[in-house]
Amino acid sequence: MGYRYIGSKSKIIDTVLKKIGDIVPEGAHVTDLMTGTATVAIKLRRHGYKVTANDLMTYSYHHAISGLKFSVPPTFQMADEFISNNYRAIENIPNPTRYEMMINALNNSEPIEGYFWREFSLSGAPIKSDKPRNYFSSENAAKIDGIRANIEKLVRYDALKPNEKSLLLHDLIMGTNDVANIAGTYGHHMAELVGRAKHSLELYPSELLTGEDAEHHTVLQGYAEEVSSQISCDICYIDPPYMKRQYAANYHILETLARGDEPEAIGVSGLRPWRDQYSNFCTKTKIRDSFRSIITRMKTDNFLISYSEDGLLDIEDFVELLAPFGDVYIDEFVHKRFKSNSSKLKSQLTEYLIHLNRE
Ligand SMILES: C[S@@+](CC[C@H](N)C(=O)[O-])C[C@H]1O[C@@H](n2cnc3c(N)ncnc32)[C@H](O)[C@@H]1O
Numbered sequence: 001m002g003y004r005y006i007g008s009k010s011k012i013i014d015t016v017l018k019k020i021g022d023i024v025p026e027g028a029h030v031t032d033l034m035t036g037t038a039t040v041a042i043k044l045r046r047h048g049y050k051v052t053a054n055d056l057m058t059y060s061y062h063h064a065i066s067g068l069k070f071s072v073p074p075t076f077q078m079a080d081e082f083i084s085n086n087y088r089a090i091e092n093i094p095n096p097t098r099y100e101m102m103i104n105a106l107n108n109s110e111p112i113e114g115y116f117w118r119e120f121s122l123s124g125a126p127i128k129s130d131k132p133r134n135y136f137s138s139e140n141a142a143k144i145d146g147i148r149a150n151i152e153k154l155v156r157y158d159a160l161k162p163n164e165k166s167l168l169l170h171d172l173i174m175g176t177n178d179v180a181n182i183a184g185t186y187g188h189h190m191a192e193l194v195g196r197a198k199h200s201l202e203l204y205p206s207e208l209l210t211g212e213d214a215e216h217h218t219v220l221q222g223y224a225e226e227v228s229s230q231i232s233c234d235i236c237y238i239d240p241p242y243m244k245r246q247y248a249a250n251y252h253i254l255e256t257l258a259r260g261d262e263p264e265a266i267g268v269s270g271l272r273p274w275r276d277q278y279s280n281f282c283t284k285t286k287i288r289d290s291f292r293s294i295i296t297r298m299k300t301d302n303f304l305i306s307y308s309e310d311g312l313l314d315i316e317d318f319v320e321l322l323a324p325f326g327d328v329y330i331d332e333f334v335h336k337r338f339k340s341n342s343s344k345l346k347s348q349l350t351e352y353l354i355h356l357n358r359e
Pocket residue numbers: 005006007008009010033034035036037038039040054055056057060222223224225239240241242247248278279280281
């Protein structure tokens with residue numbers, strides 16, 4: 001399954017990169033202000049840009065650190081004892097890297113009937129709900145608890161560098177996505193376990209980008225409206241939520257993995273308390289003020305905004321909002337949307353790239 005993230009730009013990333021390349025020179029400093037899965041930020045790094053990535057969510061922070069901040073492969077130097085106690089040699093990997101050994105050791109974590117098992121599997125008895133929740137098979141939920149406990153222990157004993165911790169949490173999130181019993185987001189689980197949820201959870205090492213450029217990239221976590229005042233760059237790419245669906249509510253389980261905590265899980269969906277990550281971009285009456293805060297605070301001449309005809313604001317609203325700040329140029333392109341046969345949605349969707357230049 002990989003990552004099914006609402007609004008992910010993986011399908012139109014080349015168009016976004018081309019547009020950025022038309023506006024700023026090679027090696028320019030680009031901010032990806034709402035980085036989500038960090039797909040765009042990582043591609044920008046590959047293309048030689050200096051990147052600042054930010055998002056509200058903790059899981060995005062770990063994705064961005066994993067993609068931007070490694071100059072050399074991780075050695076997990078301080079985790080020797082854990083690796084030697086838990087690594088089991090595999091025939092087809094005769095000379096494993098330290099990273100492969102660490103992932104192998106984590107995959108051998110002893111299952112625990114802990115928080116994930118109790119709150120998110122059918123064998124559990126959630127504290128704040130009468131009915132068990134079917135997000136994971138009982139075996140996978142207990143395996144997640146075991147891996148979380150080991151990562152937590154490694155952190156407690158200072159056996160992981162901060163970037164190594166981010167990378168392992170990123171890998172745990174990616175592995176968890178592969179076996180989650182959900183239709184798209186973590187807003188709901190399926191009633192019966194679907195095929196992929198019956199597979200055993202397995203972590204895999206990520207394909208890491210490395211290089212000396214790592215030190216030039218910056219990863220932040222915070223409200224775009226606030227962090228903007230800390231950023232000075234050549235262009236700021238903004239890919240905001242288009243609709244009312246709050247990311248914090250739809251990806252609550254990934255946020256819990258990323259934070260490594262055990263929050264109260266509430267109601268049928270087992271939502272964590274998420275209002276501290278509420279986004280104004282999901283509320284039509286608040287979007288304009290949020291955009292104005294970003295534009296007035298950030299030091300940059302160019303903004304490039306992704307938006308869609310499905311969005312809460314019309315394209316005319318956008319022009320009216322941005323025009324007082326500079327010249328506005330709009331690129332429109334149509335792309336095929338995924339929809340089920342019964343869906344009444346149009347099969348084509350118009351996406352916009354809105355360029356604000358205020359030189
Ligand atoms: C459309 S998604 C971005 C997808 C991303 N470009 C990708 O390809 O994965 C929107 C992102 O905006 C973030 N977000 C929403 N409101 C925010 C805010 N006020 N400040 C920072 N990030 C915010 C969400 O957490 C979400 O990750």
